[in-house]
Amino acid sequence: MYRNEFHRLLCLYGLSMKDESILQHIRNAVFELSVTGNTTLGLDAMLEKLLAELGRVHDLPVEQRCAIVLVNSHGKYFQVAQAGMESAWNASAFWQSPSFDKAVALPGGLVKTCQPDDPEIQNEKSQLFLLPLNEEDKHLGYLILFAPCSYQPLPAHVDFFMELAYAVSGFVQRAQAREIQQVYKHELEEAHAQAIQSLGIASEYRDTETGWHIMRMSNIALAIAKVLRLPANQMELLYVAAPMHDVGKIGIADEILLKRGKLTPDEFAIMKTHTSIGVSILSGSDPMMVAAREIAGAHHERWDGTGYPVGLAGEQIPMLARISAVADVFDALTSIRPYKQAWSIEEAARFIISESGKSFDPAVVCAFEVAMPEILRIRELYRDEIIDPNKHLTLPPLPQRANAWIKWKDDFRIGIDVIDAHHRYLFDLINDLFDVINHRHGSHEIAKLLKATVTYAKVHFRTEEKMMEHCGFEDLQRHEKQHQAFEAKARELYENLYTNPLVVQFNALFFLRDWLVHHICAEDIKLKSLVTA
Numbered sequence: 001m002y003r004n005e006f007h008r009l010l011c012l013y014g015l016s017m018k019d020e021s022i023l024q025h026i027r028n029a030v031f032e033l034s035v036t037g038n039t040t041l042g043l044d045a046m047l048e049k050l051l052a053e054l055g056r057v058h059d060l061p062v063e064q065r066c067a068i069v070l071v072n073s074h075g076k077y078f079q080v081a082q083a084g085m086e087s088a089w090n091a092s093a094f095w096q097s098p099s100f101d102k103a104v105a106l107p108g109g110l111v112k113t114c115q116p117d118d119p120e121i122q123n124e125k126s127q128l129f130l131l132p133l134n135e136e137d138k139h140l141g142y143l144i145l146f147a148p149c150s151y152q153p154l155p156a157h158v159d160f161f162m163e164l165a166y167a168v169s170g171f172v173q174r175a176q177a178r179e180i181q182q183v184y185k186h187e188l189e190e191a192h193a194q195a196i197q198s199l200g201i202a203s204e205y206r207d208t209e210t211g212w213h214i215m216r217m218s219n220i221a222l223a224i225a226k227v228l229r230l231p232a233n234q235m236e237l238l239y240v241a242a243p244m245h246d247v248g249k250i251g252i253a254d255e256i257l258l259k260r261g262k263l264t265p266d267e268f269a270i271m272k273t274h275t276s277i278g279v280s281i282l283s284g285s286d287p288m289m290v291a292a293r294e295i296a297g298a299h300h301e302r303w304d305g306t307g308y309p310v311g312l313a314g315e316q317i318p319m320l321a322r323i324s325a326v327a328d329v330f331d332a333l334t335s336i337r338p339y340k341q342a343w344s345i346e347e348a349a350r351f352i353i354s355e356s357g358k359s360f361d362p363a364v365v366c367a368f369e370v371a372m373p374e375i376l377r378i379r380e381l382y383r384d385e386i387i388d389p390n391k392h393l394t395l396p397p398l399p400q401r402a403n404a405w406i407k408w409k410d411d412f413r414i415g416i417d418v419i420d421a422h423h424r425y426l427f428d429l430i431n432d433l434f435d436v437i438n439h440r441h442g443s444h445e446i447a448k449l450l451k452a453t454v455t456y457a458k459v460h461f462r463t464e465e466k467m468m469e470h471c472g473f474e475d476l477q478r479h480e481k482q483h484q485a486f487e488a489k490a491r492e493l494y495e496n497l498y499t500n501p502l503v504v505q506f507n508a509l510f511f512l513r514d515w516l517v518h519h520i521c522a523e524d525i526k527l528k529s530l531v532t533a
């Protein structure tokens with residue numbers, strides 16, 4: 001629509017005379033872009049191509065740098081792609097809407113501003129050309145080009161900018177659509193996984209009355225799998241399917257399942273059938289069901305061939321079941337159950353190691369030992385009991401990750417190990433999110449990580465609130481409200497992924513970082529004095 005408007009303006013101002021060679025360049029550039037737009041190249045790559053094309057247009061003194069900024073639902077701009085200039089991480093603060101306030105409107109919705117408030121480029125006396133990106137009537141953001149302040153665009157250049165804005169708008173829309181598709185794909189997969197997982201959780205509640213066992217067991221299994229360097233898809237299957245290992249217990253009578261004393265040989269024979277019952281419950285041919293069935297069927301098989309139900313030995317036992325067995329036994333031993341006290345971590349680890357080559361695959365046991373710092377952390381992150389803040393935990397130091405986006409500093413420590421461990425884990429999740437965005441892994445991965453971060457934040461909040469209540473934290477309600485406000489904002493961001501994923505990924509990243517750092521330093525820190533008093 002605005003194109004027609006623009007042509008009307010051109011006629012009105014008598015600007016219909018065009019330089020043929022510039023027109024040719026326009027056609028080339030727009031053609032190049034539309035070809036690029038049909039591939040799966042990202043926005044950065046498209047901008048690189050654009051710069052190359054712009055370099056070929058004579059008499060157009062634009063600089064070899066450009067960026068795309070897109071607007072969120074609150075009118076705030078985020079730099080989502082760039083070429084020849086600093087990435088969003090370094091430039092993000094620059095594109096707040098006030099930067100555009102001093103801008104001058106050109107015909108056809110084009111905007112230019114001569115007063116960039118970035119100190120780095122002020123010396124260069126550049127002006128910015130903001131080419132509006134639209135989807136029909138909806139404003140998406142701008143393509144930003146830079147040119148010397150002395151440059152006055154010729155009418156034909158204005159024409160060129162308009163054509164360009166139109167082509168880039170189309171490209172952004174297509175990129176957006178691709179990302180939205182990925183968010184839906186993630187949602188669908190998650191709904192599927194949740195439906196299966198809820199089966200496992202149901203069986204576990206009946207048995208041990210703790211949902212955390214599931215959470216710990218699948219995370220421990222994943223930590224072992226990471227050391228073993230399992231392929232990514234296998235790790236995902238393991239994480240989702242491991243909680244279903246005991247789903248067959250649904251078919252075991254209460255008198256046996258909940259019996260406090262030792263089972264008689266007959267009762268034990270019945271108890272053993274939970275493996276084959278699990279196999280029959282988990283029918284289906286999709287990869288997740290297959291993995292769940294393998295784990296449920298073989299998690300009591302032993303490496304030496306003396307396990308049940310079949311007596312499989314060594315590598316006949318599926319890998320995911322071998323890993324699940326170690327994770328399950330370790331977590332069960334170190335947890336309190338109605339019929340037993342918890343073993344210490346050391347005792348349980350010694351037992352697992354002593355069973356290497358007997359119950360367990362030696363390679364999995366080795367990986368378990370390597371993963372121990374991570375496993376200890378998982379146990380602290382998902383604890384069953386109310387936390388005693390005075391209990392001094394001996395968590396191994398978490399190694400500082402190389403090139404972390406937000407670095408953990410000692411200033412962030414509030415001096416309670418459990419809470420500090422939670423906070424550091426949240427930092428790690430945010431750094432993972434940064435890596436995924438920075439390496440352009442797409443909205444499927446972004447949605448997954450954003451959800452994981454928010455879920456984990458909730459686990460952390462509930463723990464922290466419990467501890468605050470326990471210590472008589474002043475104005476706990478206010479603190480709880482802050483947590484709730486975070487959850488609401490995070491939910492909003494997640495939902496916006498469905499409509500505006502290109503912007504929301506940056507929006508979410510900056511929000512998570514800023515909120516967390518501020519909240520820890522200004523609010524959580526108050527807990528310290530209560531505990532150390």
Ligand SMILES: [Fe+2]
Pocket residue numbers: 245246274299300
């Ligand atoms: Fe079992």
Ligand SMILES: [Fe+2]
Pocket residue numbers: 464479483519523524
């Ligand atoms: Fe808090």
Ligand SMILES: [Fe+2]
Pocket residue numbers: 423460464520524
């Ligand atoms: Fe906190």
